[in-house]
Amino acid sequence: MFLEDLNQNVSLLGFRRVIDTSDRWRHDDLAIEIQGICMGEDYLQDQKGIQIWEDVWQTRKAQVIHFLTALTKPLKSVFARDTRIVPISAEAARHFLDANHLMGFSKGALYVGCVVPPHRQFRGIGSEFSWEGNPLVAVAVFGKPLVMKEAGLEGELSGELIKLATLPSIRLVGGITKFLDAYHAIHPVQNVMTYIDLDWNSGKGFLSIGFKVIEQTPPLFFKLVDGKRIAVTQNQDAEVWTKGNLKLRYYYAN
Structure with a gap:
């Protein structure tokens, strides 16, 4: 079936x-x-x-x-220069990500949305999602900045990009960079890390804007309980497993 x-x-x-x-x-x-x-x-x-x-x-x-x-x-190209990044509520982020991200919503410390401001709406960029009356076309979830203890990065302030999703009907040109710049304006971190799920993505788009591969993590193993994935540590108990993730890091210019 x-x-x-x-x-x-x-x-x-x-x-x-x-x-x-x-x-x-x-x-x-x-x-x-x-x-x-x-x-x-x-x-x-x-x-x-x-x-x-x-x-x-x-x-x-x-x-x-x-x-x-x-x-x-073919997707409609929307240029990041025609949009604005603004903080949004967790509820608005959940609504958008549950509809548009393969894995749905994840909690974070900062929720930001990419909206089309009034003076750019003449370009006909629409969305069924909105924030403060403006079309909402993408959402990112960031984690709380942490002081690094990793060798070579000791003392640096690092952020985490947890989730990012765009309307499936558009290609947001320059969107990732615009989100990263907006996060840096709020939290002056030295770098941002993220994970790419290799089941779905090679990470090519992130690498093209300057992210570097730090490591490839091993597969994650799960069993199903009432249709939901529950992590397990023993491979023999697994019913579902992933290809693992790529750990990437983006370094801001000094």
């Missing part, structure tokens, strides 16, 4: 099943591969394709489709 439902949806985006498989699809024009993984079945982890686990499809189907659509369809 899961694989057939996945097939029906991804075929509309130009994906075709790989010959002699029931759980792999490829977009020939874009050389993107995806794999659907049924719960409770052994599989060989493919480090190249996008993994779509059955439980994620069941709980975040709309978000997965939005994600794949953004990879395969």
Whole structure:
């Protein structure tokens, strides 16, 4: 049922099943591969394709489709210079991220939104989300700045980018940099770190603006309890596991 439902949806985006498989699809024009993984079945982890686990499809189907659509369809370009970064409430961030981020909302210390100010709304940039009457097109969650103890960075103030999501219908050109600059204006940190989930993202966009790879973390293991992922420490207890994460760090110029 899961694989057939996945097939029906991804075929509309130009994906075709790989010959002699029931759980792999490829977009020939874009050389993107995806794999659907049924719960409770052994599989060989493919480090190249996008993994779509059955439980994620069941709980975040709309978000997965939005994600794949953004990879395969032309998006409207919105330039960060036509927007403004402003602090928003946790409630507004939750509403936006639950709808637009693959993994939904996460708590943080600072919630900021990218809005289209009144004098730029003539460009026709719309959104079903808003903040103080202005279209809300992206949201980021940052953690509390911490004093580093890591060798070589002792005493430096470091921030964390926890979540970032944009409307699936747009490409926010310069958006990550604008969020980072806005965070730095509020908290004068020396660097910001973030994690990239390798199940979904290679981190290419972050690396292109100056993030550096610090390490690749090992896979995370989970079991399902009432349809929710619960972390486990023993591999043999796992029903779901990830490819791990890339730990990235962005250093602000002195």
